[in-house]
Amino acid sequence: MAGSPQFRQAMFCVPALKEPKPKGENKTLKELTMLLVIDCGNTNTVISVFDGLEKLAMWRMATDSKQTADDHAVWLDHHMKRASIPGDAITGAVIGSVVPACLPAFKRLISKHYGFEPLIIDGKDPAHGVAVRIDRPEQAGADRIANSAGAAEYPLPAMVIDFGTATTFDLIDADGAYIGGTIAPGVNLSVDALYEAAARLPLIDPASWNTEMPVIGQNTVDAMNAGLFYGYISLVEGMIDKLGAATGTPMTVIATGGLSALFTSAIRGVDHHAPDLTLRGMVLIHQYWSNNNNE
Template sequence: MLLAVDVGNTNVVFALFDGRELKARWRIATDPRRTGDEYAVWLLQLLNVEGVERSQIKQIILGTVVPRAVHNLTVLSEKYFQITPLIAGIDKACWNFQIDVDEPRSLGADRALNALAAHAKYDGDLIIVDFGTATTFDAIDFNGAYKGGIIAPGINLSLDALVGKTAMLPRIAIESPRDDSVIGTNTEDQMLIGVFWGYVAMMEGLIAKMRDQIGRETRMIATGGLAILFDNHTEIFDAVDADLTLEGLAILAERAESA
């Protein structure tokens, strides 16, 4: 089995794969100070709940946008599983596709993994929207080359800024509006309308401009935790694929094993 670890700015996701089949996933808050031993106490209990022995883990791969977390996750891998982990984008786990931007090394591992997985699963030109701590928009051409994209504040970051910089606005949860009205009659509704529908308008506007610039028929793929929430209020997505980043790790590990 493969243990794939996706380290994001907000959460670390551990996923268990049998081949390309995702068997289980677990999430823990990102903390670069968390030691390998602390990860092990948490993870080994979860593996036990799933009935998986640590000896069944034959390969480990890490994809991270938090470089400081790599050391402790490597300690976890080597001390508790006797496996030296693959690092996405490095050595045997190199991307092996064209990154057509000014500074290819600056591309985040999560975005590269999304590009890899999306090209493997979907045909033609693609735009991938990943709803994470930041919301990213990435253009992948029909050959699988990464052509560039957009980075925007995530919706929760936008809400945090709004609440944090005002004295009287309350903290609200991001959720589906009760109806399509864009005229709120109380403070909470007005905030939700501004953040949610403002985000939908921003997203649809940027995607329209990207499609115009690409100039060819383009499929829209959404991923990330809030993708389903937005999919219910826009018809712009052709597919919602919540596990795209994890699947990219599984594909990369498979290629590295056969290299």
Template sequence: MLLAIDAGNTNVVFALFDGDEIKARWRIATDARRTADEYVVWLRQLLELNALDLDAVNAVIIGTVVPRALHNLTVLSEKYFGVTPLVAGRGAAEWGIALDVEQPDTVGADRVLNVIAAHDTYKQDIVIIDFGTATTFDVADYAGAYKGGVIAPGINLSLDALVGKTAQLPRIALESPETDSVIGTTTESQMLIGIFWGYVAMIEGLVARTKTQIGRPTKIIATGGLAVLFDEHTDVFDHLESDLTLRGLLILYQRATKT
């Protein structure tokens, strides 16, 4: 089985693929100092819960936006799974798509993986909105070339900044507003309106501007943990793809090992 590892700024996601099917997925908080030994203690227990052991893994691919995490994940692969991992964007796992931007080396691995996976399904112009630590908008053309995008603060970062930089505003839970009203009558409701509906307005506004700039029919793909929350309150998304980054890792692995 293939172990695909997506190391993001907030969490590291481990997904076990049996062919094209995800058999299990697990996440752990990102900590670049976490050793291979710590990872394997955690992973061994989770594998056992799925009636599997370490020998079930015979291949590993890693995508990371946290460079310092790569070493220990590589050691994990080599020491405990007995394989040299593929690293997304390097060597045999080169992207295989054009990065049509001024600084291609600075594009996050997760963003390229999302484009690869989305274009594999939707052979047209696409915009991918990934709701992670940051909210990113990524544009790819009908040929699959990455054309650029937008980086905005994630909604939780925005909420943390609002609470952390004010003296009297309370911490509130991020949730769907009870009504569509944008006139709050309490401090808490006004904060939620500003954060939530302000974010929806940003999404809709940026999508509208991007579509106008592209000038061709464009699919809007949403991914990331909070995509479902926003999908309930806007019709801007054409598709939700919760495992887009992991699917990108699978596609890269399959291309790299194709004989």
């Protein structure tokens, strides 16, 4: 039942949400009604275009609070033209940002260049439709709310591990509510911290990490690679075990985030690798909001 419209209906208590159209359906890009999804993280911002739950295009740029709405418009127009996506096909937008300083420019991008107001995912505003059962719901980040919505496509309860600037562990209960979690330093933060704080240690590139690397390093670089890679695996496996014990309930464990591909196959206990989980959660939230506002 997980992933079905009925499953998400139970979570959001709204009519069944739209599923992606079958590939090959005779419909031109100009005829599609598309959703612009902006996921602004601390390091990178991912912008994608969805038709229903079908991702049509995705682009990534460095997060920069100095960029204006016009800067974003030029960048986005270039990429959309290369993907043959007409701007007038964009009929909705949803923004989730963990960088408050970036939000005004993205809001202005939508209102000025597309002529409508975007949905902003905000812990202070329950319009997102996800129950947030923590001490201070307004502190829940847009990414954690979106991950909770995206987890509704899997059996609940669930744990979402998001490998980003920070590595977050989000817990979603059987009702689809976000009930808290943990925050640990991200992989690249750990790499940078070693390089910046230790005069004789080089900067390591995580892209080369794999399970064939020796656990015992015979030189400085190998020792750093082993400590960072296997140490991080142990951190994540340890948190899976501890959070599972704390809840006392078996959970579906889902890995997402920009660096999740490096670790998913090496970490014991991960059930699913879902690189688009946050984006899909944002789409589901927008569909929930649209259903409520069109009644």
